[in-house]
Amino acid sequence: MELDIVALSRLQFAITALYHFLFVPLTLGLSVLLAIMETVYVMTGRVIWRQMTKFWGVLFGINFALGVATGIVMEFQFGMNWSYYSHYVGDIFGAPLAIEGLMAFFLEATFVGLFFFGWDKLSKVGHLAATWAVAAGSNFSALWILIANGWMQNPVGSAFNPQTMRMEVVDFYEVLFNPVAQAKFVHTVSAGYVTASIFVLGVSAWYALKGRHIEIAKRSMTVAASFGLASALSVVVLGDESGYLSTEHQKMKLASIEAMWKTEPAPAAFTAFGFPDQEARETHYAVHIPWVMGLIGTRSLTTVIPGIEELVDHARSRIRQGLIAYDALQRIREAGSTTTVPAEVREAFEANGADLGYALLLKRYVDDPRQATDDQIEKAAWDTVPNVPTLFWSFRIMVGLGIFFILLTATFFILSIRRKIDAYPFLLRVAVFAIPLPWVAAELGWVVAEFGRQPWVIEGVLPTAAAVSNLGATSLLITIGGFVVIYTTLFIVEMSLMLKAIAKGPEPDFEPEAKLISPNIVPAE
Template structure:
């Protein structure tokens, strides 16, 4: 029953996170693109750039509102569905979330209002500053969330306190400068920039195919192609950094992504294709590219990348050390002192305390890890292996789409430089069809990041099965159904609003309304002096 509760709790959080992250990447990308367009408007004074800023800003606003509505609920789930997690690591995890709310979200929300309602109340320069602060606030919001998430992948700057039975911060600067968090932030934000660029590229291509708003579409495509190409290339570079850090801090995740069952001689090859078989513990019909994984994972030609089987053996050793830590912790608890620890007990715990989380993996099989059999220790060690096939294919989908985005943005960048954006209709159609693909790549990337961490909710510290609240199955099923229904309605509303805004197109600025010179005939027939807007 406990495992069912864990699975349902994971499913609920995964579904709400998936819905929420449909909105986040586009918000990140459009915020910067809108700021770039307004900067060009202020520098050139050309009204078409102001028109572009307002149009794409409207789409940004719709998406921003939906992102806020779906994101707030996720933070409440930590208390509802993951109460032991909140108790165990709340001192560390809560700080970035609080800073995100106080520093980033307020900044973002304030300047969103100035962006939409300040056009006729602020000078051009002041409004531009508000727009850039809105974009910066959006990115700050992602920064603090990803610092919290990066700590879950690589828990630094904190230690377990046997007196309070909680993880506590001992170096907040280490939490902020966590290399995994920093790499995750720049990689995720760059992916959002690609999402925004492909979105603008696709909508603009649709306008060119329809012969509507041609000037706006061409300029938008020029900005999107340039920005998207730079962002797509940065995603590749930053993804390489993530791979290197995974080999340092999450070796099992990297081995599962590669479906690497045995440790390969250095430098390890990259598996371009294959069919992982977890039951047989091998990968069928594997196609290898020599050296590449060694370079990605170790940045050397001499260091090995450990395989799954060797990592399971290491996990067994760590579980045994964790049992010693668990035994020392129980002795501390029996001593009953909450103000002073016996030096010998403290020393006994500290000798193996870093492996306490591995002993907790045994809770799935036995109440007291000290009573675990050899068979149970072996099972717990194999529990550290996530499901390989979903990770293997998700990673390759993400990488393949990343290569497509580089090719697509490069093609339009080249056509833009030659002033031939509308020359190849098949390429414009491809850009329209590519609009949903960044979301596919991004969701695949999050599957790799989060599913690859299992069975840990905090890598090496707290197993997912121990982090959940004591809720009933019916309660979880009801809440999942409610979230899916409400979020689906919000998604439909979002799509309808976005499609309506795109079909209507940008509003003409007063300077762009064509004036019809009055004639004697027009006055006599009372014809309007202004032609109707498109």
């Protein structure tokens, strides 16, 4: 039953997170596109750019509202479903979330109001500043969320306190500038920019096919293609950086993504295709590209990437070292203070404390890890291997879609330069059908990130199975059903509102164009 609770708790959080992330990428990308369009309006004085900004702003507002509604629930889930996690790392994880709520979200929400209701109350430059503040707030909010998530992937700047039984911050600067968090932030934000670009490109292509709002559609496609191409290229570059950091901090994730069961001589080959078999611990019908994985993962020809079996051996060793730390911790807790226990106990904990989390993997099989058998230690070591087929295919589909986005946006970018952006109906149809694909890629990206971290909720520190609240399976099933119904309803509402706004199209804007001749000067007859 305990394992069922862990699985159900993970399922519930996965559902809410994946639903929430349907709205986040579009918010991130559209906010910047709105700012770019309004900047052109302020610089040129051409009303059509204001009309464009208002139209895409309506779609941004619908998406933003639904994103807020789904995101709030996730905050509460940490305390409800993951209470031990919140207790164990609340001092660290809570700080970025609090800053995000107090600074970034309120900044974003305040200027969203000015964006929608300030058109006729603010000056052009003042309203433009509010629009850029919306874009900054959206991205700033993502920054703090991803700092928190990046720390879960690479828990730096913290230490375990045996007196309080909690992780505590020892260097907030290190938490803030965690290289994993910074890479995840830029990669995730760039993916959001691609999502919004493909969305604007696809909707505008639909207008072009229907012969409606042609001038707005052509300008929107030009902006989306340019911005989308730069963003799609950034996603690839920053994805490579994330892969390189995984080589340093999450070796098992990288080996699982590649279905690399055994360590290969450097430089390792990249598996372009295959069918990983986790039971047999081999990949059937594998197609390898020599050297590529070694170059991507290590940026060298001599550094070895360890395979899954070698990493399991390493995990087995760390579990046994963790048992030494666990035993020392129990003796410290019994004594009530680190100062009243023998020096060798303190030294044993200090020497092996970094492996304490590995000992906690045994909690799945035995209440007291010190009583674990060799067979249970072996099982716990293999538990450090995530679901290899899921990671293998999720990563490759995501990468394939990324390449497609580069080709699509590059094609429309070239057509925009040649002033033939609406000249090829087939390409316009491709753009329309491509609209949902960035969401597929974004969701698969989170599958790779979060599945790849299992069985850890905090890499190497706290196993997922040890982080859940003591809830009943019935309660979890009821709430999962409730979330699915509510979130599906919200999604249907959003799609209905978005489709209705798109079908209606941009509204006329009657602000007069900027005049070339001053009204106080009478031309000569």
